[in-house]
Amino acid sequence: MVIKIFMIKNKKLFKNKINFFEAGFSLVEIVIASAIITISLVCIVQLAGQSIVFSRQAVNVYTSASLLEEGAESVRTIRDSGWGNISAFLNSTNYYPVFATSTNSWSLTTTTSTVGNFTRIVTFSPVYRDTNYNISTTGTLATSVRFVTVTVSWKESVGMITKTLSFYLSDIFS
Secondary structure (H helix, E strand, C coil), X not given: CHHHHHHXXXXXXXXXXXXXXXXXXXXXXXXHHHHHHHHHHHXXXXXXXXXXXXXXXXXXHHHHHHHHHHHHHHHHHHHHCCHHHHHCCCECCCEEEEEECCCCEEEEECCCCEECCEEEEEEEEEEEECCCCCEECCCEEEEEEEEEEEEEEEEECCEEEEEEEEEEEECCCC
């Protein structure tokens, strides 16, 4: 009872008095909370930056896969218009697929061409058959078959990325 009366009488005195240990503890709490919030925000910003990089890489990989398939289809389209068009291409020479909108047709040129930041290259190699008519590294040259390699490359932050699609192309119309 005596204490309550003393506190009521001296309410103004206790109201303005701050305990030294309570004030220091509040300052430490603020510093720790600020550090946790700062570290969390830095981590979130880094995560957002990495997700942008990864999504850009995913888009580039998807685009390169589409360009690989389109390159293979362009060679098949040229083959479909006549095997002489395919047999005229030199082995181990870089060719670049080009679509002519005026004629709605594909052609291969030795002049470098790009699609955005992607470079697409088509190369031809000879195919040999052994005595059992199986494909081999030596033997008789198979004039009605070519080995085709389509390569798509582009520059990423980690360096040049290259994807390749290889297939055999036959003269199916003779």
